[in-house]
Amino acid sequence: MVKVLMTSVAAVALLIGQAQAQEKLKIGVVTTLSGPAAVLGQQLRNGLQLAIKNSDGKLGGREVQLIVEDDELKPDVAVSKAKALIDRDKVDFVVGPIFSNILVAIMKPVTDGGAILISPNAGTSNFAGKDCNANFFVTSYQNDQNHEVMGKYAQDAGMKKVFIMAPNYPAGKDSLAGFKRFFKGELADEVYVPLGQLDYSAELSKIAAASPDAVFVFLPGGMGVNFVKQFRQAGLADKVKFLSAFTVDESTLPAQKEAALGFFGGANWAPNLDNPQNKKFVADYEKEYNAVPATYAFQSYDAALLIDGALKATKGNTADKDALRAAMMKAPFTSLRGAFKFNTNHYPIQDFYQVKVAARADGKFQTEIDKKVFANYADPYAKDCPMK
């Protein structure tokens, strides 16, 4: 009798245990998988998947179910997909997106819906400042910062005259504003091109005519691929220093190749950043996806680590949001970039580097750390954020 009771208790306990283990942690991903920008969106997704795989499919001890949605780079589609994640799938976290305009669109539905939004790339100034949100965390940077790195570098290097250019949209204007915040020399010209422009012949002719010390450009994705190639073809690479942000990175280098050699960028990380966790990440990523990871992949990998660490602290509990947020604020994980902590606005405080494009022995290309420009750098908008 006792024996029977014992076994049934054990069985019940086992069942309960299983039930607990079986309740999966649902993480939604909103990323761009359509169109030319898909290459960035795939890196984001890959980084997450890799992190989950490396911890045996679990984060914070809970089995993870990843639900990936393509925002198609259309805000209304993104909102609909975000609502689906919140309402249909009842996710606890949403990781994404790549683009700022999508972030602005999905912020309200996700955070109002009670999930925690972790941006592994876009970090607009409004959400860093007065519109900061308790349910919103950023594992990348505030959008201006990589541009500020370049501005500081140009200033410190004593450059006299710089030609700056960005696409004509809010992030483009933030970019040049960020550069100008630290660069006080003469601007040969300040040019805004239409978003998605492919041929830069007109601008290159202007650059050649102005003959500045350096150009600073913010031309993400295919725009950067085209500009870098055309810049090299126009014979400017030997005469004018090439400074950039989000223009030469591992997502574009496979197409830019030699054309980008020796060009500079500003970043919070590079594949050759020297620490053991990063070495393992880069090696794993290359093995899994046969490509060199870019910042998008590393930042979403960090987002997964952040979830992992926070859930370990709350023992897998996602229901108590206050406890969860408090745990996340402590940034309880070893970031691939080394030192990392959250500011009051839930944006990172971190180091920034000037990186340089180099060829690797295996024929691939990557950015490499050239010089640390900022240490423990926080964005200036945090002071406007009411969260303390």
Add this chain to the structure above:
Amino acid sequence: MSLSLLFVQTLNGLQFGVLLFLIAAGLTLVFGVMDFINLAHGVQYMLGAYLAVMFYALTGNFLVALVLALAAALVFGLLLEFVVFRHLYERDHLEQVIATFGIIMFLNQGVKVVWGAAPLSLPIPEMLSGTIVLMPGILYPVWRLVIIGSGLGVGLILYLLVTQTRVGMLVRAGATNARIVSALGVDIRRLFMIVFGFGTMLAAFAGVMIAPILSVEPGMGDGVLILAFVVIVIGGIGSMRGAFIAALLIGLVDTLGRSFAIDILRLVMPPSPARTVGPAIASMLIYVLMALVLYFRPAGLFPVRGR
């Protein structure tokens, strides 16, 4: 706004225009002769670029890659014609639009599945990769001059083909009145196939030539397609001469607009708003041009027939 800058920008505009002409020529032929709106013309341009990248990776020789890419694009184009398009000639324009839009979706995604979403590139042939000094202090990439030259060359060949050969005569007649051509006892189906294949090759050629300058990526044909439509509508549908002139016009207006819009606006407003308004106006310029042309000439600059 120096004179030499104006000269270089004119050259840039010319190069852009020539590229547009290569794409628009095929589009206007197919549209004019077969009365077929082929939205998939842009993906044929994209396919040309991708095929060139692939064949270059296999052979390491630009010229061989070019020839192979054109051949492969032709085969693929004819296959598409055989499987899908030839069933659409008799349909109305809207049905053609939706079906060819479906082809765009399929091929854009297909390219991504086959070659990946990341942009690819094609190097310029070694001997043409340098720059030349146009005038003191002004360098110009040789490859862009090659594009201008080959585009003008193709234009000349097209002109000779259309004006001097029997097929060309039929094409002209077909653009004016397709019924007459079939009444002449010409195998209209074969004529269509020739015209279609030729148009496909022209688009693919444009794709190959531009691949060393632009990144090769999914969807690269979409924007160009719209511009090509702007060109053939301004030129007058079915008119090769119209396409040529309109392409150069669009190329020059767009390039010069982008280069000088801000400078011109600065004359009338403070620099800061000029910088943001300028690019918006520059982007709009070609559409404004099209609206103006169509307002005064509702069938384009060189109307071929009263549609």
Add this chain to the structure above:
Amino acid sequence: MTDTTLIAPQRKPHALELAPVFIFLVLALAPVAAAFGPETYLLGLFTRVMVFAIAALALDFICGYGGLVSFGHAAFVGIGAYSVGILSAHGVTDILISLPVALAASAIFAYLTGTVCLRTKSVYFIMITLAFGQMVYFVAGSLAPYGGDDGMTLQVRSTLLGFQPFKNDRVFYYAVLLFLLAAYLACRAIVASRFGRVFRGAKENPVRMATIGYDVFKYQRIAYVIAGMIGGLAGFLLANVVEFVSPAYMSWQRSGELIIMVLFGGIGTLYGAIVGAAAFLLLEDGLGSITENWKLIFGPMLVLIVLFARGGVVGLIERLTGRAGRG
């Protein structure tokens, strides 16, 4: 649907003539079903479907009955949406102001561009409407105070005399349904009216219409304005559904999608546009959740529909229920 006074409708109404009734019945009952599932999401999805249905309806009105294929129809959606967005940025959220402004703005734009566009015919009309669509798109993208290319978030949905009736998703759903019903009935009435008869006649034979004394251009322009206003209404609602306004609403791809919706459902039926919008958006959503390469399936589907299912979904049903080859 050619009505005559002389033949009394003796025959039994065909299943297809009840289709609009059926469609609206389904839409009216959908929230009940949604309550058993992920309600907010489903309501949001169906609300979006109805909003695009309104826009597609307007396009079908000018396209299917007037032969005016507009490739810039998304511009009206954008103008409606931006009217809401810009007003709300200045603190004006009342529907009694923002809706009339949205309608007036799209009407004015339609009147001005229609004056220019309607001079051209067929493909030239398609392209010139595209041109104006692109112009508005670039203008919206350069509106730096209103988010430029990034777009802007609406702080609240439109209000009514200080109340927030749209805050409740279900109320909002039924409000959109009412707008859709009103737009559908209005279009249907116009098509059958004296004006509609002239407008339809202009599609068939503009020269004949002119020689019996109609200034075809004027009628087409009025119809274009009506379609523009309905498009603006869709934009007004879209801004409220998404609570976000963006130039992306008026890209030429969006105009193309609207054309596809109309053709997908069956052109020249009005309710086909509703079916088309639902089919398009639900397929996009459904296929998208199966595979990220959903366009590999969707693209060939479009081709197959054109090749084998002329008349879209409605045409297909018509054939399946054995009414082939009529009219």
Add this chain to the structure above:
Amino acid sequence: MADPVLQLTNLRKSFGGLVVTDGVTLDIGAGELHAVIGPNGAGKTTLINQISGLLAPDDGAIVFNGTNVTALPSNKRAELGLARSFQITSVLPKFSALENVALAVQARSGSSYKFAGAAAREAELNDPAFAALEEVGLSTRADVLAAHLSHGEKRALELAIALAMQPKLLLLDEPMAGTGHEEGARLVGVLQRLKGRFSMLLVEHDMNAVFALADRISVLTYGRILASGAPAAVRADPAVVTAYLGDELE
């Protein structure tokens, strides 16, 4: 003679180098049926197109009912009471015969800016339209789509549309073209009945019909009026006989 309904003064039109209307002067009196005949390519349809406003003349004047309409668009001329039929049938194929005519009734009766109420059920439009159909003998075919009518019926429908406009002048461009013998004869009968109630300008190849119907005949060759006058006079005119009528009348 009372003021003519239509007066053409020295009308000229050329396409490129080809002169198709070469100084045509012509008038049509009230209630008169004036026929214009001439070989193919003489410029008859071009003339009608200029009168109805589809083509603008290069020179000259068109005065209709005392109004100079030379620069008016065709819809304005229609409003003034000028109706025409087309040589190549030009009806609305997807409208029923009744609707085709009702549109013409609607054009001259009241507003077309009514956006509600089914036009198809308005007796105000349908009754006159039905009457016009009756006049041309098509009343039994009222509900048939125009596309499904026979060729002769379409010609009759053209006529009904023109009648429904209650015009002051009817321009008839080869109303008998392509009809069979029987249908042609029926149309002649219809025109016979209409004669006198409307002023008409008739362009027709069927000489029997022309000489049976016309009050006056003008002969057009190479864009010029070769002769003009009563049927008997024209028939006897030697210039006309050599230029045109000779072979046809034998």
